[in-house]
Amino acid sequence: MEFFYAKKxxxxxxxxxxxxxxxxxxxxxxxxxxxxxxxxxxxVDDLRNSDAESLNRVEQLTGKPITxxxxxxxxxxxxxEVFTKHNISCVIHFAGLKAVGESVSIPLTYYHxxxxxxxxxxxxxxxxxxxxxxxxxxxxxxxxxxxxxLKEDGHLGCTNPYGWTKFMCEEILKDIAVAEPVFSVVxxxxxxxxxxxxxxxxxxxxxxxxxxxxxxxxxxxLGRLERLTVHGDDYDTKDGTGxxxxxxxxxxAKGHLKAVEYARKHQGCEAVNxxxxxxxxxxxxxxxxxxxxxxxxxxxxxxxRPGDIATVYADPQKAKDMLGWEAELGxxxxxxxxxxxxxxxxxxxxxx
Ligand code: NAD
Ligand code: WQD
Numbered sequence: 001m002e003f004f005y006a007k008k009x010x011x012x013x014x015x016x017x018x019x020x021x022x023x024x025x026x027x028x029x030x031x032x033x034x035x036x037x038x039x040x041x042x043x044v045d046d047l048r049n050s051d052a053e054s055l056n057r058v059e060q061l062t063g064k065p066i067t068x069x070x071x072x073x074x075x076x077x078x079x080x081e082v083f084t085k086h087n088i089s090c091v092i093h094f095a096g097l098k099a100v101g102e103s104v105s106i107p108l109t110y111y112h113x114x115x116x117x118x119x120x121x122x123x124x125x126x127x128x129x130x131x132x133x134x135x136x137x138x139x140x141x142x143x144x145x146x147x148x149x150l151k152e153d154g155h156l157g158c159t160n161p162y163g164w165t166k167f168m169c170e171e172i173l174k175d176i177a178v179a180e181p182v183f184s185v186v187x188x189x190x191x192x193x194x195x196x197x198x199x200x201x202x203x204x205x206x207x208x209x210x211x212x213x214x215x216x217x218x219x220x221x222l223g224r225l226e227r228l229t230v231h232g233d234d235y236d237t238k239d240g241t242g243x244x245x246x247x248x249x250x251x252x253a254k255g256h257l258k259a260v261e262y263a264r265k266h267q268g269c270e271a272v273n274x275x276x277x278x279x280x281x282x283x284x285x286x287x288x289x290x291x292x293x294x295x296x297x298x299x300x301x302x303x304x305r306p307g308d309i310a311t312v313y314a315d316p317q318k319a320k321d322m323l324g325w326e327a328e329l330g331x332x333x334x335x336x337x338x339x340x341x342x343x344x345x346x347x348x349x350x351x352x
Contacts, residue, residue, distance in 0.1 A: 016040040016086050017260065020073045020117065021094030022066070023050035025204045026136070026193055028058055029253040030092060032202065035062040037257055042067045042086050044079070045095060049207060051349035057201045073117040076124055083128040090132035090260050091121055096165070099211060100140070100307070103162035114165035115172070122176055132263040133173065134256055137187045137271070139245070139312060141167045148279075149315035152189070152271045159307055170271065177269035184267050186259040186323075191245035191275035191314050193252050195334040196341035203341030204249075205348035213285060214246075214334075218342035221295045228297055230282050232304035237311055241282035245275040245313035248329035248337070258323035275314025276327040289335040 017034055021027045022043030028050075031041050035058065043055060043066055055066050067086070071078045073095040082088075096114045097103065103110040118135070125133065142150050143157030158164045173185045194214040196203030209225070210216045219225045233240035255274045262270075280288075290297055319325045 014038060014040060015089040015260075015264075016042060018042045018044065018082065018086070018088045018091045019094065020044045020091065020121065021050075021096065021136075023047055023052055023054045023068075024094055025050075026190070026249060026252060027092075027094040028054040028202045029197060029249045030094070030256045031055070031066060032058045032062055032197065033250075033253045033257055035064040035066070039260075040067075042069070042082065042088065044069045044071060044073050044082060046070060046072045049097075051205065053349040054202055054205075061197070061199060061201055074113070074120050076120045079120060079124040080127065083124050083130065088128065088130050090134065090263060091125060091130065092134040092136075092256055092260070093118060093121055094136045096136065098162065100160050100162045101211060103160055103165070107161035110161045110165050111168075115168055118169045118172060122172070131183050132260065133183070133185045134259045134263060135169060135173055135185060135187050137170055137189045138163070138166045139189050139191045139273070139275070139314065141170060141189060144309055148311055149277060149313050150273065151315045152273060152318050174269045177267075181267055183269075184263040185269040186263050187269065187271040188255065188259060189271060189273050190252060191247050191273070191312070193249045194246050195248040195250065195329070195337040197250060198337050198340070200337075200340040200344040203338070203345065205345070205350070213282060214338050217286060217289055217297055218338050220299075221289070221293070221297050221339065222342055222346055224346070226298070228286070228299040229302040230286075230299055231302055231308060233301045234304070235310035237281055239281050239283050242308055243279040243281050243311040243313065245277065245279055246285065246331065246334055247274060247276050247327055248334045250337075251276075251327040251329050255319065255323065255325045258319075258325040262323050270322065272319050272322060273314040273316055274319060274325075275316050277314055277316040279311055279313035280331060285331070285335065288331050289339065292332050292335050293339045295339070
């Protein structure tokens with residue numbers, strides 16, 4: 001059976017992009033950039049970790065409509081209906097479960113959700129001759145023995161089920177691209193996305209107590225949480241706290257537009273880091289947040305968090321060379337926009 005046999009669309013026709021997980025944190029920011037750039041946007045999201053209010057706000061900000069379908073992206077029959085109704089040119093697949101700790105407790109849920117949704121999309125794309133696929137991967141696919149900065153050809157290997165779901169999806173997509181040369185896949189390996197749209201109308205809205213640093217800081221600054229625990233100050237870093245490559249979510253969203261343009265014009269499968277290439281420590285972020293926003297964030301130093309490593313940052317050169325993309329926003333923008341969003345939406349979308 002022939003797979004992905006259609007020719008690529010020619011010319012600059014207005015493209016329709018299917019965004020799975022488009023109501024989520026990175027997805028909503030990407031929908032906004034896509035609409036601003038003139039794309040039509042169709043979102044599939046079952047809202048298990050998001051609220052449709054994010055999409056309402058993207059429509060308000062852009063003055064453009066989004067076609068929204070609320071269902072599970074593993075549902076091939078419903079996906080087929082969407083592909084029949086809309087002339088989809090490219091899929092950006094954000095839909096997935098993403099909490100590292102939770103993935104250790106409920107691995108099957110993670111493997112099923114993240115792998116089956118990816119495979120269902122590929123099957124339906126095949127049926128409808130859609131060949132361009134942008135996948136939300138993660139820096140977590142890199143093994144811990146690599147030297148910094150991380151390059152795309154570094155060793156791969158994971159330490160938790162969430163990471164393995166991303167690794168396995170990457171392998172599936174690489175294999176399909178080998179079998180079907182017309183298939184075009186960009187595996188975007190995100191580093192640490194933080195911040196929010198500068199309007200403060202869309203942002204990160206984690207359910208329950210946040211695991212990630214920035215939402216923990218903003219909720220502590222707000223008084224919803226008592227204090228931040230810095231997970232270890234005895235790493236081999238400049239101040240002993242963990243160093244990461246934080247990237248503004250608006251820069252990250254713009255990287256997806258560059259990937260869509262690239263996928264349209266090329267074939268095969270490429271992995272690309274989306275990071276800044278700059279590492280900041282936990283205390284760098286905390287102090288930048290306090291001074292930029294003129295707020296205090298109470299904190300204590302605690303033990304290391306199991307599974308953490310000292311330092312992670314990207315080599316962003318491939319994104320620059322291949323996609324013509326590089327991060328433009330800095331740490332001050334990230335912490336200012338994160339706080340602006342949280343202040344304006346103290347309870348996030350749901351009750352804010
Ligand atoms: P998010 O949880 O805010 O967004 C994911 C969206 O997908 C949510 O709206 C959720 O409701 C939806 N979803 C999940 N499973 C679904 C399914 N089976 N069918 C339909 N909808 C489903 O997460 P995010 O931070 O925006 O992350 C987006 C993607 O980027 C994820 O795949 C995540 O693994 C990946 N990623 C995130 C980070 C990060 O730090 N935020 C880093 C690297 C990679
Ligand atoms: C950042 C730094 C912590 C919380 C995770 C996933 C990764 C990717 C991005 C999806 C670390 C420290 C944190 C706190 C702290 N997601 N910290 N106190 O662990 O780098 O990456 O999100 O793909 O896969 O693992 O991000 O924000 O949790 O932590 O001191 O309350 O902040 O130890 O040094 P991480 P993070």
